[in-house]
Amino acid sequence: MKTILTQEVQFVEKEVFNGLIQFDKAAEIEIQQLIYYPYYFFEFDVKAKRFLKFEGRVGCTIDALGGHGAIIDVQPELKEIQAAHLSMPMVTVETEEAAEKAERFVFENASSKVKFMTIPTIKKVSHRLFYRPFWIADYKGKEEREQLIVDAVSGSYHPL
Amino acid sequence: MSLDGIIFIVYLGVLLSIGLWFSRKSSKSTEQYLLGGRSLGPAVTAMTMQTTAMSGFMFMGAPAMAFQYGWYAVWYAIGDAGGSIINLSVLGKRMRRMSERLGALSPIEYLEKRFESAGVRVVGSVISIVFLFGYVCAQFIAAGKAMATLTGFPYEVALIVGISVILIYTVAGGYLAVAYTSFVQGMIMVFGVVGIGVLAYFHVGGLSGLNASLAEIDPTYLSIWGKDLAFYGQWGVVLGAILIYSIGYMGLPHVVVRHMSMKSTKTVKGAVLIGAIWNQFFIFVPYILGMIGIILLPTIADPEMVITELAYTLFPGVFAALLLSAIMSAVMSTADSILMQAGTILSRDIYQRFINKNASQKTMVLVSRLCILVGGIIGIIVAIYEPPSIFALVIFAFGTLGNTFLVPYVASVYSKKANALGCLFAMIGGATTNIVWTSMDLEAVTGFHPFLVGLLVSIAGMIIGSYFGRKPSQDMEEIFEESRRNRTFSANFDKNITRDLAPEANQISEILNNEGSLIRGKYT
Numbered sequence: 056m057k058t059i060l061t062q063e064v065q066f067v068e069k070e071v072f073n074g075l076i077q078f079d080k081a082a083e084i085e086i087q088q089l090i091y092y093p094y095y096f097f098e099f100d101v102k103a104k105r106f107l108k109f110e111g112r113v114g115c116t117i118d119a120l121g122g123h124g125a126i127i128d129v130q131p132e133l134k135e136i137q138a139a140h141l142s143m144p145m146v147t148v149e150t151e152e153a154a155e156k157a158e159r160f161v162f163e164n165a166s167s168k169v170k171f172m173t174i175p176t177i178k179k180v181s182h183r184l185f186y187r188p189f190w191i192a193d194y195k196g197k198e199e200r201e202q203l204i205v206d207a208v209s210g211s212y213h214p215l
Numbered sequence: 216m217s218l219d220g221i222i223f224i225v226y227l228g229v230l231l232s233i234g235l236w237f238s239r240k241s242s243k244s245t246e247q248y249l250l251g252g253r254s255l256g257p258a259v260t261a262m263t264m265q266t267t268a269m270s271g272f273m274f275m276g277a278p279a280m281a282f283q284y285g286w287y288a289v290w291y292a293i294g295d296a297g298g299s300i301i302n303l304s305v306l307g308k309r310m311r312r313m314s315e316r317l318g319a320l321s322p323i324e325y326l327e328k329r330f331e332s333a334g335v336r337v338v339g340s341v342i343s344i345v346f347l348f349g350y351v352c353a354q355f356i357a358a359g360k361a362m363a364t365l366t367g368f369p370y371e372v373a374l375i376v377g378i379s380v381i382l383i384y385t386v387a388g389g390y391l392a393v394a395y396t397s398f399v400q401g402m403i404m405v406f407g408v409v410g411i412g413v414l415a416y417f418h419v420g421g422l423s424g425l426n427a428s429l430a431e432i433d434p435t436y437l438s439i440w441g442k443d444l445a446f447y448g449q450w451g452v453v454l455g456a457i458l459i460y461s462i463g464y465m466g467l468p469h470v471v472v473r474h475m476s477m478k479s480t481k482t483v484k485g486a487v488l489i490g491a492i493w494n495q496f497f498i499f500v501p502y503i504l505g506m507i508g509i510i511l512l513p514t515i516a517d518p519e520m521v522i523t524e525l526a527y528t529l530f531p532g533v534f535a536a537l538l539l540s541a542i543m544s545a546v547m548s549t550a551d552s553i554l555m556q557a558g559t560i561l562s563r564d565i566y567q568r569f570i571n572k573n574a575s576q577k578t579m580v581l582v583s584r585l586c587i588l589v590g591g592i593i594g595i596i597v598a599i600y601e602p603p604s605i606f607a608l609v610i611f612a613f614g615t616l617g618n619t620f621l622v623p624y625v626a627s628v629y630s631k632k633a634n635a636l637g638c639l640f641a642m643i644g645g646a647t648t649n650i651v652w653t654s655m656d657l658e659a660v661t662g663f664h665p666f667l668v669g670l671l672v673s674i675a676g677m678i679i680g681s682y683f684g685r686k687p688s689q690d691m692e693e694i695f696e697e698s699r700r701n702r703t704f705s706a707n708f709d710k711n712i713t714r715d716l717a718p719e720a721n722q723i724s725e726i727l728n729n730e731g732s733l734i735r736g737k738y739t
Contacts, residue, residue: 079708092719120722121318125715144726162576163559189719198703202727204720211713214704215724 059141060133060185061091064207071190071205075212083195089207091143091186093119095150096131097157098182101165103175112180113161117153119146119184124160133185143186154182191215219536220366226540227380233399273501274542275357275519276605281505282518285429285436288502290453291610295498308709309628313698315717322620329627331688332635333568335642340564342619342646347557348590349612353605354550355598357519361543364523365536371599378595380547400541405497407538411522412500414529415507425503428510436509453664519605557590558583611653618645618669622677630677631695636684637677645673 066074068086075084094116102110114127148156158177165175188207193200194214202215281288310325319325323343327336359374366373419425429436435443439453501522508521515524523542526535562583567574574582603611622641626633652658652665661668687695704712 075708078711079705082705082708090723092723118718118722121718123318123718144722159576189723191723194704194708196703196705196708201703202724204716204723206713206716209713211716213712213714213716213720215720215727 057138058135059091059138059143060183061136062131062185062187062208063134064089064188066190066205066207066210068190071192071207071210074210075192075194075203075205079194079196081196083193085193086205087191087193088142089188089190091141092189093143093146093184093186095119095148095153095157096127096183096185097154097161098130098180099158099161100178100180101161101175102177103165113165113177115157115161115164117148117157117160119148119153120144122148122153122156124156126161126164131185133183141186146184150182150184154179157182217365217367219364219532219539222533222536223365223540223543226537227544230399230544273497274522274545275360276353276609277501278505278508278521279518279604280606281502282508282515282521284441285433285438285506285509287439287441288505289499290439292498292502309698310624311714313628313694315714315721316694316698318718318721322624326620326623326627326638329691330623330633330635330638331691332638335623335635335638337564337568338639338642339619340560342615342642344557344560346612346616347553347560348594349608349615351550351553351557351590352594352597353608353612354546354553355594356602356605356608358543358546358550359598359602360517360519361523361539361546364520365539365543374595374598377543378591380543400544403537403541404545407526407534407541408497408500408504408522411525411529411538412504415504415511415525418529419507419510425506425510429506432509432513436506554587554590555583558587561586611649614653614666614669615646615649617666618649618673621645621670622673626677626681628695628698630681631687631692633677633681634684634687637679637681640676640680641673642676644676645669648672 071086072084076082097115097117099113099115100111101113114130116125116127117123118125158179162175162177165177190205190207192203192205192212194203195201203212204215205212277288277292280291313329314325317325317328319328323336323339326339327333355374355378358377358380359370362368362373362377362380363370366376368376416422416425419428426437433442435441438444504525505518505521508515508518508525511528512521512524515521523535523539526538530538562574562579566582567579571578619642622645623633623638626637626641646669649665649669652663652668657663657668658665
């Protein structure tokens, strides 16, 4: 049986329900299932020569289905769980492709945001594949039924 | 050097020290990443947003306009505040939905994907760069004026000193200015402007006192048509004034970088909302201060210095110098981020696309830095030899931007037939008209604001181009139809959607549509 790395669910069903209903008290909300969405996590050492020191680590994720990058704030806390009976889509972005995307993404972000005149050097320190839990929820307001995903780590949501 | 000049140098020194301290701290942290922005609490986030919104235009251009025309100038403020209203409107919602479907990260990339043409991106980028350099030039002029007041040097010398400071600051502490230094600056500026606002407001006897005094000097200051009824009955001018800001922002080439929090961030949303409300409030204050200047500073030589002069009149000199230092820093951080953006667009959309397709990332950064240097030098030359008014420059820049992008944006979600040729005609026609109309001052002859004429030409361009051009692909027509479908969320629910999750939502939606269900326990 395969084990995978995941982030822990911070928002359980009841909290997700309360979180959504606070924005629309009249809506009918139903929490459906939990799915585990795959991401690559990359850590880079970034250095740039300037008057003040700019040196440290930058973390990013690459969505393993669409290849979109995101800058992250802290190292994710991951735990191993058994993959049986979990709903999770198949990974469609290969590790090498993800690594290239991550490097480009971090480089572009660092060179436009950090504003140093010299070119930053970035070096990959680590990477791993992990899964982030999302809830699928149904929303019904005055009219049609809509579906949403709710991030079980941050509590943020987006319609499908 | 004057005491004010010394205060400015000490102020910059303190900002750099704060930056240095935090940069050392974050370099040592093994758990927290650089650029991730987690260490910023809600108060810092809100204040940082405020500092970003404050620019040389706000402190110098807007009050000068109000000083010149009275209440008429508030039309521009209404348009500025209206940007967020448009964002919440049907147009805003449809654009957002389509942008999510297309996976576009910036407004210009959105147009490229919607109209399925790289040419659209190139033309959009070139026009944006012209706008950005116009805008940066306005910041340079503001920096020169602020430095001249602080140091007592002549404007030309002060301008060069000011821009040198911008460059040193960019190299040395640009990144640091993004976070905690912005907080310190934001605090000084917010308290400074509110302080001046409150003191001056009561000094003139509130709004009714202000209006009574204005009426005594010249009743037409109170008119919505401008002093001496300069724009009487010219709805074209008024409409242009309102539309410029509300639409101009859409053309800004901001690239949205996705951030993903690894821990719960329930508080940030509130901060962003508070920040947005603050911004709305601050849009109007400089215009009111400009009108107060008509009463308190009737003989001021340069109306762009109304806020500065009010600070020196109402505050002790040290505080006024501190406020001016903060304004100067705001101008610096606006100027350097605009230069950075322009450099990035030039290297990515022009150099890599047309000159060197296989350019390495390092070459791209070098090209972008060179562009910044060249742009900076041109900016200095214009600011010294032909300094236009900050307001005129910013209005011209925003007007060109609005004329380029308004019609393509509206057509992108309202017209299924709108295609690449239409988009190109609309962009080029709109921008060219605005440039010609403004430079030849045809507004004085015709009574039509350059923005309105540019808009009409742009609409004609879109209709003609779309008639003759290639039809949008079937995929695009499907995406168009999908984005027209109304979501039925309540307004509050819709407002709190996290747009950064759009790519995940798209993927999951596709999987559910294709397979009916997710793969369960695939790895077992």
